[in-house]
Amino acid sequence: MSHTVGVRQARKQKTRQALLDAALGLLEEQSLSSLGLREVTRTVGIAPTAFYRHFRDLGELGVALVEEALDSLHAMVRTVLIEQAGVEAQIESAVAVIDRHVREYPAHVRFVARERHGGVRAVRQAIADQLERFGAEVAEALATQPTAQGWAERDLRMLADLFVDRLVTTAAAILDTEGAEDAEAARARVVEAARWQLRLIAIGQQHWRGEAGEG
Amino acid sequence: MSHTVGVRQARKQKTRQALLDAALGLLEEQSLSSLGLREVTRTVGIAPTAFYRHFRDLGELGVALVEEALDSLHAMVRTVLIEQAGVEAQIESAVAVIDRHVREYPAHVRFVARERHGGVRAVRQAIADQLERFGAEVAEALATQPTAQGWAERDLRMLADLFVDRLVTTAAAILDTEGAEDAEAARARVVEAARWQLRLIAIGQQHWRGEAGEG
DNA sequence: CGATTCGGAGGACAGTTGTTCACTCACTTC
DNA sequence: GAAGTGAGTGAACAACTGTCCTCCGAATCG
Numbered sequence: 001m002s003h004t005v006g007v008r009q010a011r012k013q014k015t016r017q018a019l020l021d022a023a024l025g026l027l028e029e030q031s032l033s034s035l036g037l038r039e040v041t042r043t044v045g046i047a048p049t050a051f052y053r054h055f056r057d058l059g060e061l062g063v064a065l066v067e068e069a070l071d072s073l074h075a076m077v078r079t080v081l082i083e084q085a086g087v088e089a090q091i092e093s094a095v096a097v098i099d100r101h102v103r104e105y106p107a108h109v110r111f112v113a114r115e116r117h118g119g120v121r122a123v124r125q126a127i128a129d130q131l132e133r134f135g136a137e138v139a140e141a142l143a144t145q146p147t148a149q150g151w152a153e154r155d156l157r158m159l160a161d162l163f164v165d166r167l168v169t170t171a172a173a174i175l176d177t178e179g180a181e182d183a184e185a186a187r188a189r190v191v192e193a194a195r196w197q198l199r200l201i202a203i204g205q206q207h208w209r210g211e212a213g214e215g
Numbered sequence: 216m217s218h219t220v221g222v223r224q225a226r227k228q229k230t231r232q233a234l235l236d237a238a239l240g241l242l243e244e245q246s247l248s249s250l251g252l253r254e255v256t257r258t259v260g261i262a263p264t265a266f267y268r269h270f271r272d273l274g275e276l277g278v279a280l281v282e283e284a285l286d287s288l289h290a291m292v293r294t295v296l297i298e299q300a301g302v303e304a305q306i307e308s309a310v311a312v313i314d315r316h317v318r319e320y321p322a323h324v325r326f327v328a329r330e331r332h333g334g335v336r337a338v339r340q341a342i343a344d345q346l347e348r349f350g351a352e353v354a355e356a357l358a359t360q361p362t363a364q365g366w367a368e369r370d371l372r373m374l375a376d377l378f379v380d381r382l383v384t385t386a387a388a389i390l391d392t393e394g395a396e397d398a399e400a401a402r403a404r405v406v407e408a409a410r411w412q413l414r415l416i417a418i419g420q421q422h423w424r425g426e427a428g429e430g
Numbered sequence: 431c432g433a434t435t436c437g438g439a440g441g442a443c444a445g446t447t448g449t450t451c452a453c454t455c456a457c458t459t460c
Numbered sequence: 461g462a463a464g465t466g467a468g469t470g471a472a473c474a475a476c477t478g479t480c481c482t483c484c485g486a487a488t489c490g
Contacts (some may be wrong), residue, residue, distance in 0.1 A: 034249030204419030
């Protein structure tokens with residue numbers, strides 16, 4: 001048997017992946033809106049027109065890259081927040097996950113950081129959607145914690161967004177340490193600062209008391 | 216008299232400014248690395264070659280834009296932090312300054328957000344330098360506050376960076392509310408969230424106690 | 431086995447790009 | 461008032477871009 005449903009389909013996905021990889025590589029030193037279709041197909045080694053068999057344009061390829069970049073991280077962060085008990089342990093492990101992710105997929109992280117506010121609307125939207133999902137999940141995870149009992153859903157969400165933004169900023173900051181002299185030391189400093197800042201935020205949460213403000 | 220030392224130099228700076236303005240406008244919907252030299256000169260209404268009288272290349276123009284974008288904000292934030300007494304008042308006024316700045320110079324803010332991690336090294340570096348200066352000044356301002364007495368310089372700097380990053384992220388978030396339905400309400404929500412988050416950070420600071428950690 | 435599908439090749443198209451060079455001509459300087 | 465400076469011009473360059481069209485040939489399907 002093994003009629004291998006798709007020698008053809010397999011080949012197609014292979015070159016599709018090659019297109020994504022080539023684009024990701026080229027995007028390390030430019031942004032998506034300046035990337036050329038021919039540039040990509042050339043480094044893959046196929047004819048320019050073959051590109052259209054896979055994506056309508058480079059924006060569509062960019063959206064595919066966003067999913068590829070954030071899907072893996074998504075699962076990891078999720079398990080981290082659910083499994084670990086205790087704020088301190090969660091912070092430690094969340095930072096470790098980010099650090100490892102940046103080390104393993106630097107190009108993906110750079111791409112997201114660069115295109116988050118980049119020149120292609122569809123890609124910006126895709127990234128915003130993913131980060132929105134992150135925020136929602138972190139808020140949900142926080143809700144199960146004893147330190148968050150009695151908190152309004154809205155406040156939990158703002159707190160979650162604070163955590164997420166800090167992690168994203170940290171990832172970008174880690175990337176920026178590349179190229180600096182003694183990059184590894186600079187990286188360690190950034191990671192340590194992130195831990196410190198997250199801890200301070202957690203302390204702020206513990207001592208938060210409704211606080212007058214609005215009605 | 217009035218020998219007007221520089222009818223010529225005045226003209227030059229005028230078209231130089233026109234180049235900056237045109238570029239800033241075009242950069243609202245693309246990133247610097249995809250901006251064309253001819254594109255800019257065309258919208259200004261001068262010959263492509265005239266560009267070289269003002270900038271070596273678009274990267275140099277980008278660096279000039281960074282200074283133009285962050286210099287004004289620089290002075291404002293500085294006075295805010297020094298004049299106001301009390302954390303709450305400082306937060307309120309810092310958020311107000313950011314909000315106003317984004318409203319007055321949306322294109323500048325978008326440019327900085329976009330090119331902070333963009334594809335042009337020189338511009339990234341220029342932005343990083345400016346943000347570094349912001350962090351240092353905020354740390355210096357924090358040091359004069361009673362709540363920060365006895366704090367290590369290093370911790371103050373990490374705290375300052377946390378504030379600065381939050382403000383930058385807030386500025387970008389405010390921009391993203393444009394185009395949403397009921398944009399003004401979305402904007403108000405972002406601003407309010409920023410206030411809330413900054414307040415929480417301030418509370419974290421107040422309750423921070425050396426905290427074991429490292430020697 | 432024959433018919434069909436479809437990923438990819440290759441040529442051609444009109445536009446656009448950055449940079450060069452020699453040039454003009456209003457301003458500045460002596 | 462003559463000489464010099466320098467911002468801006470305009471033509472020309474080779475190189476590149478995205479997209480259209482026709483075609484090929486191997487994997488699929490009946």
